[in-house]
Every structure is written in C-alpha cells, then in structure tokens.
C-alpha cells in the first residue's frame with residue numbers, strides 16, 4: 522500500500538467550503554468569544570449543524586447493509602475518513618480552535634463509542650447527531666487524582682442487581698464540551714457523556730469500563746466551568762456523579778460484569794484514533810500564526826528569499842523558513858497517522874509521535890511569531906497573542922507531551938506500560 526501525498530478530491534472540495542466557514546463564521550468572532558468566556562456561539566453552532574447535516578458529514582452511525590448488496594462491501598475509493606477529518610479540523614482550527622471545540626457532533630464521546638462500543642450501541646448513540654437540533658457528546662476520563670495515569674481512576678460503577686442498573690459515583694474534571702453534552706437545553710438535542718469508571722477498584726486496568734450517561738440523567742451534574750488560558754470559547758466542565766443510574770446496556774462493549782483489560786484497551790484505541798486529530802487542531806493554530814506573520818512581514822516589505830544559501834539569509838528569513846519546515850514535517854506525521862488509521866493499521870506509535878510533534882511545533886511557531894512581531898505580537902489588537910495561548914493545549918489534553926513520549930519510547934523499545942513509566 523502506498524501513501525498518496527496529493528490531497529484526495531473529496532477532501533479538496535471540503536477544504537474550500539471550510540475555508541469560507543473559517544473566514545466568515547469564525548475569524549470575525551474569535552476575539553469576542555475569547556473575551557466572553559462561557560458565552561455560547563449559537564450562530565456558529567447552528568450553522569455548522571445544518572451544514573454538516575446537509576453534507577452528511579455529521580452522520581456517524583454505521584450504515585445498514587442490504588442483503589446481497591455486494592457493491593456496498595467493496596469500497597469504490599480507498600478509505601479516507603480520518604484523513605478527511607484531519608484536514609477539516611486543521612482548517613476549522615485555523616479559523617478558531619476554541620470555536621472548533623464547540624462544533625456540534627460526536628467529538629471525543631462519539632470517538633469512544635466508535636472505539637469501544639458494540640454495533641447496537643453504535644447504531645443507537647451515533648445516530649443522534651443528524652437530528653433537528655445540534656447535539657454534543659463528551660468523554661470523561663480525567664479525575665483530580667488521575668490524569669496521565671488513566672489506570673488509577675477512582676470513579677466507581679456498581680451493578681444494582683435488583684434493578685439491573687449501573688450506579689455511578691465520582692468526579693470528573695476538565696471535560697471538553699461536558700456542559701453542552703450533559704445539560705439539557707431547548708436549543709440542543711439529547712447529548713451524552715462517556716464516563717470511564719472502575720467496576721472493581723482492586724482490579725486496576727481490568728476493572729476499567731466506560732459508560733454512557735445521557736443528558737438530563739439524575740445524579741449527573743455539571744459542578745463548574747473552568748476559566749482558561751486559551752481555547753476559551755470551549756467549555757471545560759467538572760462533572761459530579763452521585764448515585765447516577767444508567768441501564769445495564771449502557772456499559773460500552775460487551776454488556777457484562779466480567780473483568781478484562783478490554784475496557785482499558787478500548788480507551789487506548791480511542792486515543793490512537795483521536796491523538797492525530799488533536800495534533801491536526803494544533804497544526805491549524807500554528808498555521809494561523811505563521812501565515813499572519815508572513816503577511817505582516819510582507820506588508821513591511823520583508824521578503825523571504827527561498828533557495829538562497831542559509832549564510833546569506835537574514836535572521837528573520839531563517840526563522841520563518843525554520844518555522845515552515847517545522848509545520849510541514851509535523852503535518853506529514855499527522856497525515857501518516859491518519860492514513861494508517863484509515864487503512865486499519867496499528868498506529869499507536871505514529872499517533873503519539875504526531876501529537877508530540879504538533880504540540881512542540883505549535884508552541885514554538887506561535888511563540889516565535891509573537892517574538893518577531895515584537896509588542897504587536899503581545900497586543901490584543903491582533904489574534905496572534907490568542908493563538909499563542911491557544912497553542913499550549915495541544916501539549917496537554919489527550920496525553921501530555923511527556924506521556925506521549927513515553928508511548929513512543931515503549932513502542933520503539935518494545936516495553937510494556939509497567940516496564941517503562
């Protein structure tokens with residue numbers, strides 16, 4: 522199998538549409554939603570919901586196969602679902618990464634259902650994003666004592682055999698889109714959160730399973746919203762679970778009380794799929810900063826002379842060229858990781874590599890752009906200082922830079938998690 526470097530046609534068509542969205546629906550409102558944290562950009566949300574519904578992009582549920590339908594088994598084109606997503610996320614995040622995170626649709630919650638759910642669950646929960654109203658899902662793994670070490674979660678799920686329901690207790694913090702997914706609103710459809718909990722605190726990873734809690738379920742409450750450094754248009758919630766009851770079949774995967782490491786593996790499979798996408802979001806932010814810098818330099822008559830020997834270039838020219846190299850190399854790593862995901866190749870190594878690289882590059886590029894722009898880079902007159910603040914998150918969520926480096930090292934050296942931590 523070969524990797525094509527030319528952008529597939531369906532992706533190129535989407536890019537054009539999304540650039541228009543980014544230019545008109547996002548950039549003009551970036552500053553407002555940065556300064557008015559926790560205000561919800563309904564115009565953008567409703568527009569995106571309608572657009573995704575019309576284009577079919579919001580449809581996540583598995584397609585029903587008709588009997589004897591051999592054509593549906595043989596795809597006409599090589600699979601490009603994750604590649605398409607990476608390109609889309611990069612462009613929308615070029616528009617505004619915080620606003621991207623409030624784009625309606627499944628987000629991380631749906632990714633968890635895709636990775637760990639059974640067919641019935643996928644049909645039931647992934648079908649709801651194409652309804653009349655924008656609908657959200659979120660993923661709740663992190664707790665105050667358990668972030669990087671996901672196997673140490675303390676939220677519990679106990680089966681009440683009398684009612685055949687799971688009873689969940691615990692507190693989840695820093696849940697992206699947690700408020701929109703869990704709180705019932707007139708403006709939104711019925712969302713859900715995926716909560717990772719243990720069915721046996723003594724069993725470590727083997728006790729870890731994930732559960733669907735639908736919006737409005739008694740016992741699940743948004744306790745607070747964070748005030749953040751960057752991506753301030755995105756809500757980041759603390760969710761408290763107090764005797765929260767969900768039906769037995771809301772446990773993702775095989776509905777069973779059996780202890781296996783499948784639940785933990787489901788979580789890791791979610792990360793393999795989502796880390797390159799998170800990297801793509803960071804790439805969009807980095808590209809915004811680099812393009813803006815080049816535009817401003819051009820306005821001042823500073824030309825970047827490509828192809829000239831390095832010792833003849835000015836310091837600014839060298840910096841800009843280095844930034845371009847960083848951006849492109851990181852993007853190639855993202856493309857490889859999503860291409861592997863599309864072609865069902867094990868991509869844990871490449872997914873983490875792309876996330877590490879995108880986290881580093883995003884911070885370096887935005888910081889350098891602020892530095893070269895001098896006081897104007899620090900001023901709120903331009904969005905550059907915002908992109909500098911937005912960039913850091915790529916290095917934190919979905920596994921920090923350090924944790925993804927550990928994953929890379931384990932994969933390269935053939936160590937297990939317990940052998941290299």
Ligand SMILES: Cc1cc2nc3c(=O)[nH]c(=O)nc-3n(C[C@H](O)[C@H](O)[C@H](O)COP(=O)(O)OP(=O)(O)OC[C@H]3O[C@@H](n4cnc5c(N)ncnc54)[C@H](O)[C@@H]3O)c2cc1C
Pocket residue numbers: 629659660661662663664665666667668669670694695696697698749757914917918919920921922923924927942
């Ligand atoms: C804006 C935002 C949105 C988020 N969204 C979500 C979400 O939707 N769902 C969700 O579940 N979580 C979410 N998170 C949480 C995020 O995934 C965690 O913050 C992250 O995994 C780090 O965990 P922690 O905060 O507990 O840090 P810790 O694990 O306490 O780490 C603190 C520092 O120590 C380093 N460190 C830890 N262990 C090691 C090690 N073994 N070797 C080297 N260094 C190490 C880390 O890299 C980090 O720098 C979000 C966080 C933020 C800020």
